[in-house]
Amino acid sequence: MLKGKHKSKESRRGEYRKLSNGGGLARSSNEGVVMALERRGKHVQVSPSSTTRHSGKCVRKTDWYETRGISLSIKHFLDAYKKVKRNKGSHGVDGQSLKDFESKLVINLYTLWNRVSSGSYFPPAVREKGIPKTDGKVRYLGIPTVGDRIVQQVIKTYIEADLEDIFSPSSWGYRPKRGMFGALKEVQHNVRHHGWVIDMDIAAFFDNVSHEKLNLALDRHVREPWIRALINRWLSAGIQGEDGELRYRQGRGTPQGGVISPLLANLYLHYALDRWLEQEHPTIKFVRYADDVIVHCNRYEEACHLRNEIRRRLEICDLQLNEEKTQIVFCKRDNRRSVYNKVKFDFLGYTFKPRTNVGLEGRLFTTFDCGVSIKSERKFCQRLKDLAFHRWTRRTVQEVAKALNPLIAGWVNHFGMFNPRLLMRAMGSLNDRLAKWVCRRYKRFGKSMRKASRFLRNLAIEKPMLFYHWRKGYHTA
Numbered sequence: 001m002l003k004g005k006h007k008s009k010e011s012r013r014g015e016y017r018k019l020s021n022g023g024g025l026a027r028s029s030n031e032g033v034v035m036a037l038e039r040r041g042k043h044v045q046v047s048p049s050s051t052t053r054h055s056g057k058c059v060r061k062t063d064w065y066e067t068r069g070i071s072l073s074i075k076h077f078l079d080a081y082k083k084v085k086r087n088k089g090s091h092g093v094d095g096q097s098l099k100d101f102e103s104k105l106v107i108n109l110y111t112l113w114n115r116v117s118s119g120s121y122f123p124p125a126v127r128e129k130g131i132p133k134t135d136g137k138v139r140y141l142g143i144p145t146v147g148d149r150i151v152q153q154v155i156k157t158y159i160e161a162d163l164e165d166i167f168s169p170s171s172w173g174y175r176p177k178r179g180m181f182g183a184l185k186e187v188q189h190n191v192r193h194h195g196w197v198i199d200m201d202i203a204a205f206f207d208n209v210s211h212e213k214l215n216l217a218l219d220r221h222v223r224e225p226w227i228r229a230l231i232n233r234w235l236s237a238g239i240q241g242e243d244g245e246l247r248y249r250q251g252r253g254t255p256q257g258g259v260i261s262p263l264l265a266n267l268y269l270h271y272a273l274d275r276w277l278e279q280e281h282p283t284i285k286f287v288r289y290a291d292d293v294i295v296h297c298n299r300y301e302e303a304c305h306l307r308n309e310i311r312r313r314l315e316i317c318d319l320q321l322n323e324e325k326t327q328i329v330f331c332k333r334d335n336r337r338s339v340y341n342k343v344k345f346d347f348l349g350y351t352f353k354p355r356t357n358v359g360l361e362g363r364l365f366t367t368f369d370c371g372v373s374i375k376s377e378r379k380f381c382q383r384l385k386d387l388a389f390h391r392w393t394r395r396t397v398q399e400v401a402k403a404l405n406p407l408i409a410g411w412v413n414h415f416g417m418f419n420p421r422l423l424m425r426a427m428g429s430l431n432d433r434l435a436k437w438v439c440r441r442y443k444r445f446g447k448s449m450r451k452a453s454r455f456l457r458n459l460a461i462e463k464p465m466l467f468y469h470w471r472k473g474y475h476t477a
Contacts, residue, residue, distance in 0.1 A: 092145030142255025
């Protein structure tokens with residue numbers, strides 16, 4: 001057999017397939033892919049003393065190496081691919097799915113790595129997809145191709161640690177080890193100590209991000225010119241509409257749906273809002289999750305004055321408040337005597353409003369707390385309705401439970417974190433639909449919902465772990 005560079009192209013391809021499919025010596029699938037990629041990149045020199053950037057420091061890695069001055073290795077792309085795969089997602093303008101990409105994983109990852117390393121990577125257009133909103137409007141997402149999502153993930157991981165060092169502790173969205181529940185707990189804590197809230201909404205934020213101002217922030221925190229060049233290529237990439245027409249952004253906007261877009265959004269709002277609030281109003285508490293912002297005040301006059309200042313600040317940063325949705329809210333409790341017509345607001349699918357609770361001695365009192373919003377309930381019930389599972393008459397109750405439990409578990413776990421008793425209404429609607437399925441599945445019940453509900457109640461006692469909401473105590477009444 002010919003060896004080294006004298007191997008035929010067919011022979012080398014067979015070897016790559018063997019490695020990527022786990023052939024040869026027993027080794028992990030990751031090792032096989034990396035070895036195959038290294039074989040493709042003949043010009044790559046493995047450097048035992050190579051370094052990778054993390055939090056502004058150089059960390060020695062024996063299996064990571066630099067090429068052409070760019071500290072990106074094949075392993076970066078393999079790790080990024082695994083993250084993209086976990087997040088799933090739809091195809092881009094090229095129609096290539098994750099499964100299609102994986103069928104030629106070695107070749108596809110090597111191609112991406114080679115183009116980025118040589119500076120010749122130019123992102124394709126994003127595929128625009130409209131998502132209907134509950135208010136009748138449409139939110140447009142820009143879906144990158146699978147390959148472009150992988151490259152975005154590589155760059156995001158590369159610069160994220162340094163940017164995390166500057167971000168405000170009041171920013172909770174799309175950050176490592178931070179999330180919705182932390183933001184909700186922070187708001188829940190703040191409304192107990194501050195009587196007024198500015199419920200902010202930034203008008204079409206992702207469509208109005210100024211490329212010029214974003215680049216000022218990037219120049220300050222991203223030292224590598226090749227990364228800034230890549231980011232600007234993403235900002236100026238085309239958008240393929242649902243009608244197939246291709247258009248381009250004119251100096252502003254970053255697509256919702258991109259892997260790196262939330263990080264860029266956080267960087268933009270860090271300077272547009274977070275840092276400004278902390279410097280100009282250091283005593284003010286606020287919570288930001290992406291472009292959803294709650295600002296806490298002690299007096300109505302303070303809230304009005306601060307709202308006007310925020311409006312002016314956002315205008316300087318080429319952003320605008322959505323005047324229809326931005327509101328001042330009074331956080332009414334027993335110990336607060338002010339009177340105001342707006343006493344509730346929604347944040348991340350929850351509604352904060354006055355709620356009646358029972359004290360230890362049985363005394364009723366009013367507190368200001370959060371619970372699942374009516375909008376979130378309706379969305380869940382509509383999802384159940386769209387499934388039309390009452391027509392699954394050929395399935396057993398175990399099969400129905402297996403199909404529904406992931407949906408039920410996701411919703412209950414998300415909205416049951418605060419005031420879980422408020423889920424009773426939605427769970428009651430779910431049990432009614434299950435009773436409707438029983439009536440269709442078992443003819444002996446005829447159309448008697450009462451008998452079907454009794455059957456489900458007995459089944460819940462006999463098999464309490466069958467449906468996820470039964471495990472949590474939401475049984476048929």
